[in-house]
Amino acid sequence: MKLDELLEQFDEVLDSGIKIPGKKTVVDIERLRAVVDDIRLNFPAEIKQAKGIVADRADIIATAKREADGIIRGAEEKAKAMVAEEEIVKLAQAKAAEIIANAQNKSREMRKAAQDFVDDIMRRADEGLTANIGEVRKTRAALRQPTITSNND
Secondary structure, three states: OOHHHHHHHHHHHHHOOEEEOOOEEEOOHHHHHHHHHHHHHHHHHHHHHHHHHHHHHHHHHHHHHHHHHHHHHHHHHHHHHOOOOHHHHHHHHHHHHHHHHHHHHHHHHHHHHHHHHHHHHHHHHHHHHHHHHHHHHHHHHHHHOOOOOOOOO
16 A cells, blocks of 8 residues: 555545544544554655665766777767878867767766756655655644543443
8 A cells, every 4th residue: 555545545544533622532442553554564665766766876877888898889980980191180179078978978968867856756755755754743642642531431
């Protein structure tokens, strides 16, 4: 079950409680604890997902570097192959430098895009986890407050 669904269940338990004067609510503590236990079990999955995103970021950057290195090697090989006459050599060197510069720019752009992508995902995961932790803390604090029960059983 997803963390959002578990938090929804948590809210349902709180909403189904019996309201009593003084802004207090009597809730089914066993049901609430079961939901909290499920939330705890689901945290590792969210953390694994975040770690996977970090690993994907590293893979994206490594792939971009390999592609850039391959482009640079290809440009260098092209430049060496074009060594014939002085004018052709000059043109080849200029073209190779342009290709290398383009490859380096593309590499930087790919790295930046990958980092921005991963940063955005990590930011959203961080915000989600922070919000979920905040809700859990609020609920725990509410559970620690004494509840008044009716003796009309």
